[in-house]
Amino acid sequence: MRKLTLPMVxxxxxxxxxxxxxxxxxxxxPHIVAAVAILSAxxxxxxxxxxxxxxxxxxxxxxxxxxxxxxDFHFRRRKPSxxxxxxxxxxTLVSLMSGFAWGASLAILYSGGSPDTKVVILxxxxxxxxxxxxxxxxxxxxxxxxxxxxxxxxNLVAVREGNWIMVPICLAYVGFLAxxxxxxxxxxxxxxxxxxxxxxxxxxxxxxNEKLTDANEQLRRHAVTDALTGLSNRRGFDEQLSRRLGRYxxxxxxxxxxxxxxxxxxxxxxxxxxxxxxxxxxxxxxxLAARMRDVDGTAARYGGxxxxxxxxxxxxxxxxxxxxxxxxxxGSLFLSTSDGGSTNLTVSIGVAIAGPDDDERNxxxxxxxxxxxxxxxxxxRVCDADHAERLVGSA
Numbered sequence: 001m002r003k004l005t006l007p008m009v010x011x012x013x014x015x016x017x018x019x020x021x022x023x024x025x026x027x028x029x030p031h032i033v034a035a036v037a038i039l040s041a042x043x044x045x046x047x048x049x050x051x052x053x054x055x056x057x058x059x060x061x062x063x064x065x066x067x068x069x070x071x072d073f074h075f076r077r078r079k080p081s082x083x084x085x086x087x088x089x090x091x092t093l094v095s096l097m098s099g100f101a102w103g104a105s106l107a108i109l110y111s112g113g114s115p116d117t118k119v120v121i122l123x124x125x126x127x128x129x130x131x132x133x134x135x136x137x138x139x140x141x142x143x144x145x146x147x148x149x150x151x152x153x154x155n156l157v158a159v160r161e162g163n164w165i166m167v168p169i170c171l172a173y174v175g176f177l178a179x180x181x182x183x184x185x186x187x188x189x190x191x192x193x194x195x196x197x198x199x200x201x202x203x204x205x206x207x208x209n210e211k212l213t214d215a216n217e218q219l220r221r222h223a224v225t226d227a228l229t230g231l232s233n234r235r236g237f238d239e240q241l242s243r244r245l246g247r248y249x250x251x252x253x254x255x256x257x258x259x260x261x262x263x264x265x266x267x268x269x270x271x272x273x274x275x276x277x278x279x280x281x282x283x284x285x286x287x288l289a290a291r292m293r294d295v296d297g298t299a300a301r302y303g304g305x306x307x308x309x310x311x312x313x314x315x316x317x318x319x320x321x322x323x324x325x326x327x328x329x330x331g332s333l334f335l336s337t338s339d340g341g342s343t344n345l346t347v348s349i350g351v352a353i354a355g356p357d358d359d360e361r362n363x364x365x366x367x368x369x370x371x372x373x374x375x376x377x378x379x380x381r382v383c384d385a386d387h388a389e390r391l392v393g394s395a
Contacts, residue, residue, distance in 0.1 A: 017084035021138040025091055026075040030135075031068045031098065034128050035061040038105050041124040044117040045109050057105040064101035067094060092142045099146035102128055103153030111157045125154060126173070133177045133184075140185055147177060226301040228278060229285035237300035237308050241360050244297075244312050248354050255354040256319035258309040259367040260284075260326070263346045263379040265305035272338055280335055280345055281305065287329050295322075308367075316353065320384035323349040327382055348374040351384035 011018060038061060046054045071094050075087060102125075110121045129150060132143050151170045158166035224236030232240065241257070248255040262268075262284060269277035281301070288299040288307060295315050302308040315322055327347055334342040350371030352363050374383035 011084055011088055018138075019084060022075065022084060022087055022091065025095075025135070025138055026068075026072045026087075028065070028069050028072045030131065031065055034102060034131070035065050037124050037127060038102065038109070041106075041117075041120045042109055044120060045113055048114060048117065050112070053108050053111075057108055060101050060105050064098055067097060088139070091139065092145075095139070095142040095146055096149065099149035100153075102146075103150040106150065107153040107157045110154060111161070122154070125150060129173075129177060133181050138188075140181060143181065144178075147174065226285075229282055229301050231285050231289065231307070232298055232300035234300070234303055237298070237302060237310070238360070240298045240300070241310055241363070244310055245354065245358075245360060245363070247312065253312050254314075254316035255363075256311040256316035256322075257352045257354070257363050257367045258311070258319065258323050258326070259302065259350045259352075259364075259371045260288075260307040260309065260323075260347050261349075261371055261375070262305040263348055263375075268343075268345075276335070276338065283333055283335065284330055284345065284347065287326065287333070291326060291329065319351045319353055320382060323351050323382040323384065327380070331380065346380035348379045349382045350374055351382060353384075 038057065042054045042057055071090065078087065106121055106125045110118055113121065129147055132146055135143065151174055155166055155170055158164075224232055224239065226233040244253075244255055247253050262280065265277065265280070268280060284307065285299075285301065288309060292299045292309070295311065296313045297309060297311040297315065300308045300310075309323075309326070311319055311322060327349055330345055330347045332344070334344050337343050348371060350367045350369065350373065352367035352370060354363055358366075370383040370385070374381045377383070
């Protein structure tokens with residue numbers, strides 16, 4: 001019986017109030033149908049000459065339908081700040097008033113009617129009660145109250161007319177409706193529990209997918225990042241170069257490639273030790289990363305002591321000047337040596353600007369050829385052309 005006293009299944013769920021159930025309960029259509037059914041049953045009393053009773057019933061039902069129409073209208077235009085609890089209270093009130101209106105109308109038509117009229121009235125009343133019980137899972141308490149009010153109204157008239165047999169019959173019918181309502185409520189509770197479980201599983205799945213996406217992104221970043229310098233590794237460089245060549249071909253954005261090699265790095269590494277060599281690579285990487293912050297491009301460790309810079313857009317058109325700025329920045333840095341002194345690093349840079357027919361292989365080969373040309377000319381310089389007179393910088 002506890003289920004029958006529930007105000008509404010799921011009303012305590014503040015995160016997901018049962019607005020859909022309330023919308024169904026406030027809808028005026030079932031009340032129009034009920035009014036039409038009762039007025040149809042009033043045809044026999046009207047034909048029997050009971051026009052006053054029929055007029056009273058018509059007035060009661062008109063008021064009841066109007067009241068439900070107003071309630072439905074205001075519910076559809078409720079404020080976002082309204083709570084389901086306050087609308088449930090209003091629904092309970094208008095439901096009771098509807099129960100009294102239906103019970104009074106049926107009792108008026110039943111009282112003093114012919115046997116045929118009473119059978120029709122009882123049939124219409126049972127239909128309305130059955131329809132109400134079918135929606136009991138949405139608002140059990142108010143539905144039960146409506147049923148009791150209607151049953152009581154009919155029984156009062158029947159007992160007054162000496163028809164005591166109606167009392168046990170109606171009690172049995174109420175028992176049947178109650179068991180029917182309990183089953184419906186239990187089914188709705190299971191449905192809500194299943195929906196809650198589904199939402200929990202979906203939320204957990206979404207969270208797992210988000211974590212998996214983050215993990216995959218982290219793995220992807222690790223896969224294209226050089227662990228020592230924090231720059232892109234060769235794989236990341238290849239991906240960037242391919243993507244940016246696509247932009248050059250499709251959108252006409254200028255593209256340049258710089259290949260950078262630390263001069264005499266093997267000798268530095270052998271004399272100062274591998275840790276000093278790693279520190280030198282990190283220092284050069286920091287210079288590149290700092291210079292690339294406001295540039296449309298990417299810097300990568302190409303391999304060993306070689307780095308690569310891809311430039312796109314306006315900076316690519318001034319790639320030689322950009323390379324010379326990098327050379328000077330690296331040359332201005334000093335590293336501590338094992339003997340307590342300091343030394344500076346120099347780099348040689350080969351510059352290649354992409355042409356219409358260049359692919360990744362051709363562009364790398366051109367930049368590599370110019371890098372070795374810079375080294376052949378004495379290192380610590382930039383070569384952005386295949387002729388000696390285009391050398392930039394000094395030995």
